[in-house]
Amino acid sequence: MGFVSLTDCEEMVMKTVWDAGEELGLTDITQRVNETYHKEWKSQTVSTFLARLVRKGYLQHYRKGRIFLYQILVEQEDYVGEMAERFVEFWHRGDREEFLEMLKKGRSDKQ
Numbered sequence: 106m107g108f109v110s111l112t113d114c115e116e117m118v119m120k121t122v123w124d125a126g127e128e129l130g131l132t133d134i135t136q137r138v139n140e141t142y143h144k145e146w147k148s149q150t151v152s153t154f155l156a157r158l159v160r161k162g163y164l165q166h167y168r169k170g171r172i173f174l175y176q177i178l179v180e181q182e183d184y185v186g187e188m189a190e191r192f193v194e195f196w197h198r199g200d201r202e203e204f205l206e207m208l209k210k211g212r213s214d215k216q
Contacts, residue, residue: 108162109162111158118134121134121141130172158175164176192204
């Protein structure tokens with residue numbers, strides 16, 4: 106699909122919206138990000154990340170009364186799937202078997 110990459114902070118905000126399972130406003134998103142990721146971000150900071158996510162096509166927003174609500178445009182499964190494909194392509198030259206062997210080896214080393 107060719108999604109634009111997200112920064113770590115944008116991913117935290119986006120994951121918060123995905124995890125909510127409903128449309129949220131800035132105040133709710135800020136509160137949830139801060140609680141989940143142990144941040145102390147102000148609403149303005151989260152608003153900046155939300156604006157980037159809208160610009161990148163991950164979210165859209167609309168006004169409801171005095172607040173803006175954010176709607177998901179890119180589903181979490183689609184994003185995670187593409188990021189996994191990119192990872193395998195870059196680190197394992199597209200060889201999924203090699204990637205799976207690395208995962209198995211990594212897990213057995215820690216047990």
